[in-house]
Amino acid sequence: MKIVFFGSSDFSLRSLEACLASGHETVLVVTTPPKKKGRGLHLEPTVVRLAAEKHGLPVEEFPHLRSSMASEKLKKLAPDIFVAASYGKIIPPELLSLPQYRLNVHPSLIPLYRGAAPVNWPILNGDKETGVSIIDIAEKMDAGDIFYQTRYPIHPAMNAVELLHELAKLSAEALAAVFEMIHKGALRGIAQDEAKVSFARKLTKEDGLISFEESADLIARKIRGLSPWPGAYFFFGQERVMLLAAAPAEASGTAKPGTVLSVEKEGSVLIAAGGGALRIHRLKPEGKNVMMASDFVNGRRLRVGETLA
Structure with a gap:
């Protein structure tokens, strides 16, 4: 045939x-x-x-x-x-x-x-x-x-x-x-x-914009499900930042979503999210190289208790 x-x-x-x-x-x-x-x-x-x-x-x-x-x-x-x-x-x-x-x-x-x-x-x-x-x-x-x-x-x-x-x-x-x-x-x-x-439906660039008020599980699914395009991202001021690797995590307290909860020596950063927390491992600021989340936070002089987005 x-x-x-x-x-x-x-x-x-x-x-x-x-x-x-x-x-x-x-x-x-x-x-x-x-x-x-x-x-x-x-x-x-x-x-x-x-x-x-x-x-x-x-x-x-x-x-x-x-x-x-x-x-x-x-x-x-x-x-x-x-x-x-x-x-x-x-x-x-x-x-x-x-x-x-x-x-x-x-x-x-x-x-x-x-x-x-x-x-x-x-x-x-x-x-x-x-x-x-x-x-x-x-x-x-x-x-x-x-x-x-x-x-x-x-x-x-x-x-x-x-x-x-x-x-x-x-x-x-x-x-x-x-x-x-x-x-x-x-x-x-x-x-x-x-x-x-x-x-x-066909994905759009806007689908990638995340809010830390969303659940950590949803944000993690967006990071995985929107790879490689449009990718999951947030804005730090005017800076667009792609989230590359993150996972839901447990956290106590009622911090505002987007708050930096901890910065770990191994490179991850714990961020408050809707109904829990998100542990971010790797990210990529627009126009820059992939980096550990801790390097991003430290480079922008963010402290525990301050808001990432």
């Missing part, structure tokens, strides 16, 4: 590898056009394009899939299978009718967390597990029938970057299982329960 693969991010790579290992022919890789990156704003291709070229695969960077160029190219290939993994664009209905099988690799337990940020929101919401779903590519976003699911426990200290890496590995295993079902003629879909649908 002939596969057309759609993908644009690091998460896509394991799924592409699964396609190459499936025994089917990957006749085309479709990715998004290069984007300007870095201080020089140089155009950089996606990691998927680089991987496709490494494997000697034909690759296209269609600006729009609704274009006649894209439509003619895909129709001419007569694909049997579409595989989409973190492509970032909607595949239009007129193209979805081309293949016999349409596989959307989604890093959540669908119908939970449809949408743009399915890896971040389970951490932000304090979920104990997530997973990978292989679903039909439908006209409505992430609403297709479920072909296969596998679960993954979220470690309490795991951040979104680490979780994405693990789910990418899991996605390759899930795709391999689905390809085997196709080989045996046993692939069947189950309709999603619309009553259980939740959405993982």
